[in-house]
Amino acid sequence: MGTMKAETLHAHLCDRHPELSGEPYRVLSSTMQNLVIVVGERLVFRFPLTSDHASLLLEMKLLPKLGKHLPLPVPDFLYTSGRKDKIVYVGYPMIPGIPLEKELLAKFDDSRKKAAARQIADFLTALHQFTGDSMTRVDPRGFRDEWRKTWSGYYRAMEQTVFPHLNRKQKLWIMQVFYDYLYPSGHFKFTPCLLHSDFKNDHIFHDPKTGKLTGVIDFGLLRMGDPAYDFHDLCLSYGETFTRMVLDHYGGPADRTFEQRITRFYAYILRFSSMLHAVQAKDWNKLALRMEWLNEKGREWDDEV
Structure with missing residues (x-):
């Protein structure tokens, strides 16, 4: 095939x-x-x-x-x-419209941005409240334990595959990111729900004339999980300010550490995945780009501490 x-x-x-x-x-x-x-x-x-x-x-x-x-x-x-x-x-x-790329959203005036944020929030709210299939019925406690084990395994993969190519400071920053996510018990009190899992700018369509959203595509990664995960690409693509606008209208199963999980962990996952794939494919140019991102994050970390 x-x-x-x-x-x-x-x-x-x-x-x-x-x-x-x-x-x-x-x-x-x-x-x-x-x-x-x-x-x-x-x-x-x-x-x-x-x-x-x-x-x-x-x-x-x-x-x-x-x-x-x-x-x-x-x-x-x-x-x-x-x-x-x-x-x-x-x-x-074909769903009408074009993808809501970062550059296009940046040109929206405030009213269009707020309208787009509300539409995205309404979509994610409805998706995360969907219970119309047997796969949505899981044991919350057992599921959360497995979710944590999955991300612990992800860290081990980073440690084994990517760490040999990093300096001490880069390793320490990644270790801190995972530690800060994996160990506070409050990060694992979420309500499991159905996720799109690949909810990113080129899968969100809009009408360029009106700014209104026209549809969502690519549901190939549908699964159960932490509802905060579906915000990770919004945060990476559109930035934290717009993501907070979406969160202001989100009516799904949010909890006390919801935003922290998005901005301090899930927003980094695509970058970490890119590093893993770069090493596995021996794509050293791509890895070098991610190193620049790591160094930038390391400087931000220095400023914080």
């Missing part, structure tokens, strides 16, 4: 769905995990390029339920491959 070209996949679609024949198509994105094509500038088709289709099956199960529950449009799978098909795919009507 991973070696198939867009032409082959488009031909397969036209064979399975003759009504698509003759319509133009273009590749929207291509990664190690998915190839996405647009047909007729109206339909989006996603082809997983790995053999693990569990996340896509979960999307197919949950998105119809979420679509009725959420205040913004989400992918509505009108086309799906059959159970025995070797080529797996889903297709849905």
Whole structure:
């Protein structure tokens, strides 16, 4: 599957769905995990390029339920491959608008920013309050213990893989970040809920004329977890000031250390992941960029202490 070209996949679609024949198509994105094509500038088709289709099956199960529950449009799978098909795919009507990139949000006036913050907050509130599927029913205490073990394991991976490439000060800062998150018991009193888990700027669509949000895409990382986690990319992409605007309107299961977990731990996770992947791929240029970020954080740390 991973070696198939867009032409082959488009031909397969036209064979399975003759009504698509003759319509133009273009590749929207291509990664190690998915190839996405647009047909007729109206339909989006996603082809997983790995053999693990569990996340896509979960999307197919949950998105119809979420679509009725959420205040913004989400992918509505009108086309799906059959159970025995070797080529797996889903297709849905294109959600109008363009991604709400950081640079675009920065140009919003105050009223548009507040309106966008409220829409994002309403979306996350509804998502985090969703209980319409059996996967949302977990034992909170046991789940929180497992969540903490997962992040402890993440720290060990950093220690084993990334630390050999860091100096003492860089190691100490990362150690402190994880220590400050993992050991206060208040960080693990959250209410587990359904997460988007990849709620970032290029998955949030808006109308550039009005500034209003038009939909949310890419639910491939749906899972249960700490609701604060879904704010991590908002904080990284849009900054703490806008994230606090969202939090002002958020009505989901927040608790006393909610904002601290976002700004002091989860907002760093994508950077840490990037470092892990850079070392594993021997991408030393990317690691060097992350080193610059680490050094900047280290200087901020010095100022604080």
